[in-house]
Amino acid sequence: MLPKQKPLSAVPALRWEPSSGFASKVNVSPLVSQIFAGEPELLEQVTLDNKTGFARMLPAGPLNGQTAIKFDGNYRAHARRFLETKQVSELLGTNLTHLKDGDVEEVLWGGRIPVRQVHFTQMHPLQDGTDVPVNNAMVTVTMKEDGEILHVTNGIELGTAPRKLGKVKGTDKAVAKAKRTVGADKCTAACELRLSEHNGKFNLIYVVTVSCKELCRVVYLDARTLKVLFNKNLRHYSIVSEEQQAGLNRVPAKTFLRIPDPNTEAFKQARDYYIEDLPDPTVLENDILTPYVRNASGEWEKVHAKADGTFNFDPESTDAVERSKFNAVYAFICETHQDRYYEKHGGKKARRIDVYIDDPDTVDNAYFSPSEWKESIGRGSGLSSGGLNTEIGRDGGVLWHESGHKRDAVQIPGGPRGPWGNAAGEGRAGDVDGQVVNQIRWRILFQQLDGTPVLTAGELKSWPGIIGSYALPPNGIRKQKNKRQYPASGRPTEVHDDGEIIGGACYDLLVSFLTDGKTDAEAVSMSDLDRFIELELAASTLLPSRSQTFKDILVAQRTADKTLTGGKDRQRIDKAHAGHGINDNMKIDADPVDDELGIVRRPHPVTK
Numbered sequence: 001m002l003p004k005q006k007p008l009s010a011v012p013a014l015r016w017e018p019s020s021g022f023a024s025k026v027n028v029s030p031l032v033s034q035i036f037a038g039e040p041e042l043l044e045q046v047t048l049d050n051k052t053g054f055a056r057m058l059p060a061g062p063l064n065g066q067t068a069i070k071f072d073g074n075y076r077a078h079a080r081r082f083l084e085t086k087q088v089s090e091l092l093g094t095n096l097t098h099l100k101d102g103d104v105e106e107v108l109w110g111g112r113i114p115v116r117q118v119h120f121t122q123m124h125p126l127q128d129g130t131d132v133p134v135n136n137a138m139v140t141v142t143m144k145e146d147g148e149i150l151h152v153t154n155g156i157e158l159g160t161a162p163r164k165l166g167k168v169k170g171t172d173k174a175v176a177k178a179k180r181t182v183g184a185d186k187c188t189a190a191c192e193l194r195l196s197e198h199n200g201k202f203n204l205i206y207v208v209t210v211s212c213k214e215l216c217r218v219v220y221l222d223a224r225t226l227k228v229l230f231n232k233n234l235r236h237y238s239i240v241s242e243e244q245q246a247g248l249n250r251v252p253a254k255t256f257l258r259i260p261d262p263n264t265e266a267f268k269q270a271r272d273y274y275i276e277d278l279p280d281p282t283v284l285e286n287d288i289l290t291p292y293v294r295n296a297s298g299e300w301e302k303v304h305a306k307a308d309g310t311f312n313f314d315p316e317s318t319d320a321v322e323r324s325k326f327n328a329v330y331a332f333i334c335e336t337h338q339d340r341y342y343e344k345h346g347g348k349k350a351r352r353i354d355v356y357i358d359d360p361d362t363v364d365n366a367y368f369s370p371s372e373w374k375e376s377i378g379r380g381s382g383l384s385s386g387g388l389n390t391e392i393g394r395d396g397g398v399l400w401h402e403s404g405h406k407r408d409a410v411q412i413p414g415g416p417r418g419p420w421g422n423a424a425g426e427g428r429a430g431d432v433d434g435q436v437v438n439q440i441r442w443r444i445l446f447q448q449l450d451g452t453p454v455l456t457a458g459e460l461k462s463w464p465g466i467i468g469s470y471a472l473p474p475n476g477i478r479k480q481k482n483k484r485q486y487p488a489s490g491r492p493t494e495v496h497d498d499g500e501i502i503g504g505a506c507y508d509l510l511v512s513f514l515t516d517g518k519t520d521a522e523a524v525s526m527s528d529l530d531r532f533i534e535l536e537l538a539a540s541t542l543l544p545s546r547s548q549t550f551k552d553i554l555v556a557q558r559t560a561d562k563t564l565t566g567g568k569d570r571q572r573i574d575k576a577h578a579g580h581g582i583n584d585n586m587k588i589d590a591d592p593v594d595d596e597l598g599i600v601r602r603p604h605p606v607t608k
Contacts, residue, residue: 025053028091035062035087041567045555050588052158054093056544057555060149063088071147075104079118079141082149092139092154098123099139099156107541110534110564111345114145117541119413122156124195124202128164135196135207138545140413151559153413155545157197168193168204168223177226178208178219187212193223205229209371213361216369235367235376236405236425250274251281253311255330257446259396259439262389262473266315270326271450275311275333284311284332288339291328291355296321300356303328315394324358327393331355331377334399338438342407345530346537350410357393364388366398368405370415375402380471388471395470396442397435404434411540418547419492426496427503428553431467431480432510433536437529440514444526458520465507480507486550486581490588501580502550506536509576516572535560535569550582 028048032055036043042059049056060082067085071078080101082088089095099120107115122137134157142151169177171191179185189210195202204223210216211234220230253275260269277286284291284303292300303325305311313326335355343349355375362378364387369376377398381387392398408429409415416425443455465481478496480503492498513532514524538560543552554577561569577583 025051026093027053028055031087031090035066035091038062041562041570044584045559047551047555049154052093052156054154054156054158055091055152056154057542057552057559058088058091058152058154059559060151064149073147075116075143075147076101076118078147079120079143079149082141083120083139083152088152092152093156093158094139094154096158097134097156098125100133102138105348107346107348107538109346109538109541109560113563115142115150115541115563116145117142117413124161126162126164130165132165132193132195132204134202135194135205136414136417136546138414140542140545142542150563151542153542153544155414157195157202157546159197159200159202161195161202162204165204166224169206169221169226171206174206174208174221174223174226177221177228178206178210181219181228181231182210182215182217184210184212184215187215196220196229209234211369211372216372218371234371235369236402236422236430237365237367250276251278251305251309251311253329253333254313254315254326255333256394256396257450258442258452259470260394262470266394270315272312273333273449275329281305281309284328286332286336287352288336288350289332289353289355291332291357293321293324293328293357294360303332320358323391327377327391328355328357330396331357331393331399334396334438335403337442338400338403338434339407341438341441342533342537345534347407348410348541350406353406358391364392366392366402368402368409370405370409375406377402383473388468389473392471395468397439397468398471400434400438401430401467402434404430407433407537408540411537412543412545412548413541414545416548417545418549419495420498420502420550421543421548423492423495423498424502424548424550424553425499427478427480427499427501428506428536429540431478431499431503432506433533435467436465436480436507436510437533440524441526441529444524444529454523456520457515457518457522457524460511460524461515461520478503480504481511484580486586488587490586502553502582505550505577505580505582508579509573512572512576513569531565531569534564535573538564549588550577551584551586551588554582 032046039061042061045059046055047057066087069081083094100123102119102121105117107117109115118141120139122134123131124134125131137157138155140153143149175189175191187210189208191206191208194205194207196205206221206223208219216234218232218234221228251274253273254270255273256269257271282305291303293303295301311329313322315326317323353373357377359376359378362376364381366377377393380390380392382390405425408425416422447454464479466476466479468477478500482500482504484500484504486501510532513528535557539556542556542559557573558570561567
């Protein structure tokens with residue numbers, strides 16, 4: 001039985017008080033079946049939260065007509081009125097909490113269909129007047145430019161909550177404890193008081209982000225006792241898990257126009273190219289990134305043009321700084337091309353990021369840090385010693401992978417969350433949307449300049465989807481052409497391993513886009529590649545703010561496809577995911593998949 005409905009503004013506090021965990025969760029399935037009875041395809045798109053029973057992913061098709069809200073041009077007010085209607089609030093449980101008005105984002109799906117996303121943050125007002133945000137809890141309403149609601153992602157948390165703030169330790173003590181916990185007393189730190197749900201109960205916690213050159217970690221502390229509840233590295237390592245460790249301003253530049261062959265001298269593969277649209281033609285920096293290299297004194301500095309005004313650095317110079325500058329030029333061209341491509345086809349504009357090239361403090365790895373908003377491209381310890389190729393930054397796949405993490409942080413409201421969300425960040429955003437898409441795009445774009453043959457459907461179908469072919473030749477770090485299956489237990493293991501499941505599905509989908517209807521001798525098409533990345537970028541904007549599941553990704557792709565193409569690619573989407581055990585009947589982790597405190601308290605085997 002559904003709780004009695006009240007307008008959002010009339011509800012003074014949370015009233016969700018299950019007697020034992022979430023045993024008494026609401027069941028909205030009958031209401032879902034009733035509302036979506038005439039639209040079976042949309043009915044499949046509704047996913048219910050495994051803790052609360054309310055809708056987690058909700059296509060708005062039939063609800064637009066049934067709620068009959070007139071659009072007055074105010075997107076934020078329109079979204080709020082939609083959430084306050086009886087049927088929608090019953091499906092989402094939004095009548096049980098307070099939502100704070102947030103940003104209105106304009107997103108151009110596919111680079112041509114304008115949509116608006118209105119983000120609301122869940123807040124909880126205590127009786128003493130303190131208004132506390134609920135950790136990672138957001139509701140996002142996506143609508144067309146004319147106000148037609150397309151989709152709602154629901155990340156609200158429900159549970160019993162404290163009536164007042166009471167005695168908490170204070171931010172200064174929380175910061176000091178967090179710094180001691182991670183062993184970084186001299187680092188900077190930011191601290192926020194939040195509510196975090198665990199087992200049906202809200203707890204007051206401090207969320208402390210500690211960052212400096214050596215590390216970037218988030219620490220959750222019990223606000224009353226300062227007990228450490230959660231301690232996580234915020235840097236997304238791309239190679240292994242932490243546990244194991246021709247226009248205006250065209251400036252000539254030497255670079256690679258593909259991922260180079262590690263068995264061929266670098267100078268034989270470097271090409272004459274150019275860098276364009278530099279605000280200052282003497283400095284390697286634009287609105288997308290600023291690369292830094294270590295100078296002879298060991299200090300980080302920007303890359304300046306040579307005395308002749310070019311960026312024609314020698315990839316085989318005996319001067320290590322000169323080689324790093326060549327690598328910086330390659331990174332700059334790789335990531336600029338990548339971001340411009342994403343933005344053209346529906347990617348949100350990202351703020352400029354600092355990228356540290358040949359970082360000696362990052363060994364046999366590379367990482368993206370969303371909190372520090374930087375990338376570090378490290379140095380390999382050498383293939384002969386069992387490590388990676390010394391100059392990891394010459395692997396375009398590593399560069400595109402890290403920038404793929406950045407794209408996930410920009411596209412997904414609230415960023416990637418949870419074990420499955422982070423796995424998707426590795427396999428889907430980093431490996432497939434990052435490396436594979438851009439590797440194929442460069443092959444098509446630069447085949448004449450680089451002297452490579454046309455990429456055919458047959459060659460693509462036989463390629464094993466190697467990730468990191470230069471960093472770890474000949475077989476790479478991972479392969480996204482695989483048969484990895486979603487585990488029958490529904491439980492995660494290690495993010496890079498699990499990433500091969502969703503990465504494999506997205507890789508299969510990409511190959512389907514590029515090869516269907518073609519003979520093996522026919523060239524793959526840039527327009528088909530564009531359609532794939534348009535689907536991926538649009539789908540990312542629909543994912544929930546709490547831990548994303550692989551099923552969420554499947555549902556988001558279906559919804560995006562219906563808007564972009566009228567459902568033209570639905571069959572291939574379902575087939576690619578089903579090949580890796582991702583379907584409407586898949587088992588999702590029996591424990592709450594979107595409870596960060598719960599995740600850290602249950603052991604998962606690490607397989608790498």
